[in-house]
Amino acid sequence: MAAKERLSSSMEDYLEAILHISAEKQAARAKDIAKRLKVNNSSVTSALRLLSEKGLVNYAPYDIITLTAQGKKRAEEIARRHETLKDFFVKILLIDETEAEKASCKMEHVISNKILDRLISFVEFVEICPRGGKEWLRGFRRHCEGDDISASCEDSISLCLEDLRKKAQAFKNSQQEAVLLKEMDAGQRGKILQIKGHGEINKRLSAMGVSSGSIVEVEGRALQEERIEIKVRGYHLSLRNEDAAKISVEPYN
Amino acid sequence: MAAKERLSSSMEDYLEAILHISAEKQAARAKDIAKRLKVNNSSVTSALRLLSEKGLVNYAPYDIITLTAQGKKRAEEIARRHETLKDFFVKILLIDETEAEKASCKMEHVISNKILDRLISFVEFVEICPRGGKEWLRGFRRHCEGDDISASCEDSISLCLEDLRKKAQAFKNSQQEAVLLKEMDAGQRGKILQIKGHGEINKRLSAMGVSSGSIVEVEGRALQEERIEIKVRGYHLSLRNEDAAKISVEPYN
DNA sequence: TTAAAAAGTTAGATACATCAAACTTTTTGC
């Protein structure tokens, strides 16, 4: 396999655009890419030639455009960076959608894996830790809106100290009941306890840095409930129920 | 005054390098810049010519290199972005110095003012709100280190619920005593209550988005205690005691 | 004070990302 060459920001943008267009339509046309990236048609041709040389897109003049397996992997990695950043901006910094989108588009090209990883952990921690969470972020919102910080903090403390105690208690009590990932509902979140067996999933997951302790979120089902769609460490995955049955989870909320 | 043209990342790097070298030595030499940015000598010459044309550096062949007033302002703005990012990485995401430095170097060129601003507010809020703070971040550290998230959260709650109540109480009680910024000690932090008068400082501060409610930190004194050095919204400022006496602050910690 | 070393500049080349304009291929609608 070719070594993972560094791609320029521009080329990353092209890959990402192709990924998104492919997801929306049957095939990506050069014109769509040009439109999406706001560049000239001829720039797209040059970019495609280059990406094709690198083995990241399947391209021949006048032919349809698709990502190779390798290209798709790269594109998904970029999309993950994008989404992670946006998540952080929207959920934690309380930035509006549009601005968050714009910012992630630029930052996705320069963020390191380490920072990305930490950002993911941080968003998890804020959302899950009873001492963080919605009420605390409400305090932050007030602070951003120019409200007195004492008041903002007070809001997130005095009002919630009792609530906090309850949440902490509930959090503590919830610990024993393990369920299978397969059995979880859309929207539910939990902590992976164990991944049984040593099959393909095990390998795939650990390659992504997923192991027991990782936080997993169920996004939905697909193919007549045959598959479960999850998000873990910023990756969107689709697992067969059969495989999801091998993963035990301790659910939250 | 020339319109504030967009600078490329590269040119921003040159400005920032000149700022830092000037702070360390008497004058910036082309060689130092080249070394710092790990580029060829001749690249520095081209960059200087360009920055000189834009009125950001004082430069003539073989002459010494300094920043113009405008150039200094731009450079300091870049340094502020850098520092704000680094602060967030180190203080909140608990990234090590070296990695944080490397990451900020890249991200400083692409972060928007809005995000920067929010990041500053967020770091303030985490550090000041009793519901956030050191214990909470200790919980986050445990989560990063792969400790069970329940345990990490519990650590930051059960252990601290009583502590939290005390902190909240202390925070509440601390509210009445206003002091003058002039009288605060190095390391102390507080919230600006009022900026008296309508002089130069008032204008300068409001141009930076500083007003009552902003969080200010005393960094130290300079010129035989004649001046006070503060940090507010990521800006490092040096005020005459006379001016600092016009600012009333509600101190924390 | 002057010649060698160090610092700085110029010239010319490469690589990248983009464009407009001219051209070619494919698609569409009658």
Added chain:
DNA sequence: GCAAAAAGTTTGATGTATCTAACTTTTTAA
């Protein structure tokens, strides 16, 4: 099925950032 429209490509240009190698100026130190 064929002509016009749409899509895609090629060519040649621009601007940025970098390099190496050759050259010039300044500094240093004997």
